Amino acid sequence: MFNKVVIFGVGLIGGSFARALRHAGVVTTLVGVGRSPQAMARALELGIIDQVAASVQDAMAGADLVLIAAPVAQTAPVLASLLPYLEAGTVVTDAGSTKSDVVAAARAVMKERVGQFVPGHPIAGRETNGPDAAIVDLYHGKKTVLTPLPENAAADIDRVAAAWSACGAIIHRLTPQEHDTVFASVSHLPHLLAYALVDDIARKPHAGLLFQYAASGFRDFTRIAGSSPEMWRDISLANQSALLGELDAYLAQLTAIRAMLANGDGAAIEAVYANAQRARCRWIEAIETAEAPPAQDSSPE
């Protein structure tokens, strides 16, 4: 049970966290902090938060838990703003899509108090944003990855895990480095590739004709290119090293496939396509099994 939870950034991520905690009945007071007075007023109007903080100092007074749900590049300034008012009993966490840079920022800003910061990343999102996009079940059945620091107290990690569990999330743990390598591969690179394709097509002289014939496959492939450019610029830069590694591996893969295609090597092309199709099929089966509702009990009358 949380007496006071403070959320920096009450958009899709922070707002959905607030709605889920409220729905679970585990929080007494939800306080919002944000740069946009309009967004904060809207979050209040929608009942996502109980109060808009008059100041960071007011917000932090007596807080049990603080979630930073702002673009990753904002983590250091937000931590610097709250540090002077950080009480000994408060745990701070974040929702950033990259972790090594967030941890580096937290160490640089918080120094010997970094143990009060438990880094996290809820694996959920949509293309919409702002308080109106916040929904109660965004995290339900989704993973939240925590990347705890050696300095974190077990009780503080548990407190953050308990909040996300109350939102319906399944808690996983990785090191910050593992996290960033994994997400460079399965999230950051696909975003870069989708943006690159749409930009490539949009700059062709016959772009209008091309878009006219783009169909459902193209729509799904490029859905993630509808995401916020600023957010994904920040993520790309924050995870530069791992993303470059994944991009280089992919460029090597494309260069190899280009040679197969130029040589008319149908067997080699089919081997790549078939391996991908099988792997994706196994993956889809695994998530569908994991996400299937439990078998219904036969209820006695």
Next chain:
Amino acid sequence: MFNKVVIFGVGLIGGSFARALRHAGVVTTLVGVGRSPQAMARALELGIIDQVAASVQDAMAGADLVLIAAPVAQTAPVLASLLPYLEAGTVVTDAGSTKSDVVAAARAVMKERVGQFVPGHPIAGRETNGPDAAIVDLYHGKKTVLTPLPENAAADIDRVAAAWSACGAIIHRLTPQEHDTVFASVSHLPHLLAYALVDDIARKPHAGLLFQYAASGFRDFTRIAGSSPEMWRDISLANQSALLGELDAYLAQLTAIRAMLANGDGAAIEAVYANAQRARCRWIEAIETAEAPPAQDSSPE
């Protein structure tokens, strides 16, 4: 109105065409021809076709319209098998995803009778296949591109267009070369890129960990990598030249973005991402406008 329509390959594409023609009430007899006796028996059992042809000769006798709905590499052998029985009043069309190679195959096989072949490509599909995947509304509101030949009679083009219109499709016309360039860009390249990414990840030593954290963005981006590897091998080879051109443009684009990332050039990265996001947003708005149901009439009582 068609007296007899013959379909070579009664899977998703051919079967959905049959179901839609039947639903529209524009065909008396639907005859199926195929390599798999099981699939043909299933199509008959499902009521997709009225008859399984005893032979190609029987199938072709008195046919008004023939649809070849087989992998593009099968176009030449299928045309060669039916040519000896092709009556003067029969029009043949196809549903292949590439057109230049299909036209070349048709010219090589049919020679002076190529005027009876009107090439086509319905822009619709799903990852499922076989007669059980066939649905009545697969083509409803979707485009069918015809790439007529100079030798085609206007009445024959109209006959093919009428059949697709009866299926609910919207008829477009391109040259075979225009068609192949357009689809290399918005369909064939995205398939290659999705297959390449999944294969790349699946062959990494820590593939299991990676797939564990892949989420909805990855699922949508790679949906087309669930498609038939044989079919897409054939399409890739059939459209080799245009696809190589698009792949090279994309490799140049990725190489440029790699340099931006290596240089930490956030402004340049954001410009690419933002241009893509704006272009995709405009495109989605355009299709949603085009696909919106007409405003409902206020009906008198």
